[in-house]
Amino acid sequence: MSEELTAAKAAARRTAYAARKAAHADPGRRAAAARDAATRFLGAGLVSPGEIVAGYRPIRTEIDPTGLMQALAGRGHRLCVPVIEGEGLPLAFREWHPGCAMETGAFGAEIPAAGDWLEPTLLIAPLVAFDRGCWRLGYGGGFYDRTLALLGSRRPTRAVGFAYAAQALDAVPREATDQRLHAVVTEREVIRP
Numbered sequence: 001m002s003e004e005l006t007a008a009k010a011a012a013r014r015t016a017y018a019a020r021k022a023a024h025a026d027p028g029r030r031a032a033a034a035r036d037a038a039t040r041f042l043g044a045g046l047v048s049p050g051e052i053v054a055g056y057r058p059i060r061t062e063i064d065p066t067g068l069m070q071a072l073a074g075r076g077h078r079l080c081v082p083v084i085e086g087e088g089l090p091l092a093f094r095e096w097h098p099g100c101a102m103e104t105g106a107f108g109a110e111i112p113a114a115g116d117w118l119e120p121t122l123l124i125a126p127l128v129a130f131d132r133g134c135w136r137l138g139y140g141g142g143f144y145d146r147t148l149a150l151l152g153s154r155r156p157t158r159a160v161g162f163a164y165a166a167q168a169l170d171a172v173p174r175e176a177t178d179q180r181l182h183a184v185v186t187e188r189e190v191i192r193p
């Protein structure tokens with residue numbers, strides 16, 4: 001990655017990170033946003049019957065997808081969450097059930113203490129910033145990009161961003177390996193590229 005692009009991504013992360021922090025600050029509004037975004041997600045026809053869905057356990061100021069994951073479990077989906085196997089590697093996914101035993105994984109995200117390893121076809125993706133073209137910026141590990149490239153080489157796989165509306169940028173800086181999201185869902189709207 002060029003120095004210019006690295007700097008542009010770092011600047012975009014700083015801007016969106018501050019906006020996300022503000023959106024997450026008030027516990028009441030935080031919960032309402034998570035509920036509204038979950039309702040939009042479920043109403044948008046993004047999920048195919050019976051498919052395996054990857055959610056995530058929120059860290060820092062990420063919007064909480066737990067309610068959405070519980071609703072999908074209630075509709076008969078198997079759910080899983082990402083597990084880091086090492087730097088530079090794709091993510092693995094371990095089965096998650098509402099209330100299942102968890103332990104602390106790399107970078108502080110909770111991971112299931114036990115369970116099957118699954119391959120999701122739909123990923124609810126955490127993010128730092130997104131734009132209306134559905135380009136995504138994460139923390140910079142490249143984990144979701146590598147994972148989507150791998151899973152997509154095996155079978156059709158979609159990733160849908162889950163975020164506060166405040167995390168939108170005009171244009172997320174991008175490089176060749178960046179994977180475009182199928183859609184981004186916020187408390188305000190469902191955005192498709």
Ligand SMILES: Nc1nc2c(c(=O)[nH]1)N(C=O)[C@@H](CNc1ccc(C(=O)N[C@@H](CCC(=O)O)C(=O)O)cc1)CN2
Binds near residue numbers: 082140
């Ligand atoms: N909730 C959640 N779980 C997840 C992810 C995620 O983004 N959110 N991941 C998605 O990949 C993986 C964890 N990856 C991560 C990679 C880096 C950092 C991180 O904080 N890195 C730097 C700071 C980078 C920055 O803010 O500019 C650090 O260690 O301080 C956190 C998570 C798997 N699980």
Ligand SMILES: Nc1ncnc2c1ncn2[C@@H]1O[C@H](COP(=O)(O)OP(=O)(O)OP(=O)(O)O)[C@@H](O)[C@H]1O
Binds near residue numbers: 001139146
């Ligand atoms: N398929 C891939 N193969 C090899 N390297 C990759 C691949 N995808 C991304 N990378 C590299 O990973 C690094 C980080 O990528 P990027 O800044 O896009 O991460 P991110 O999307 O913000 O992070 P994350 O997905 O972990 O939240 C970059 O150097 C990028 O070139």
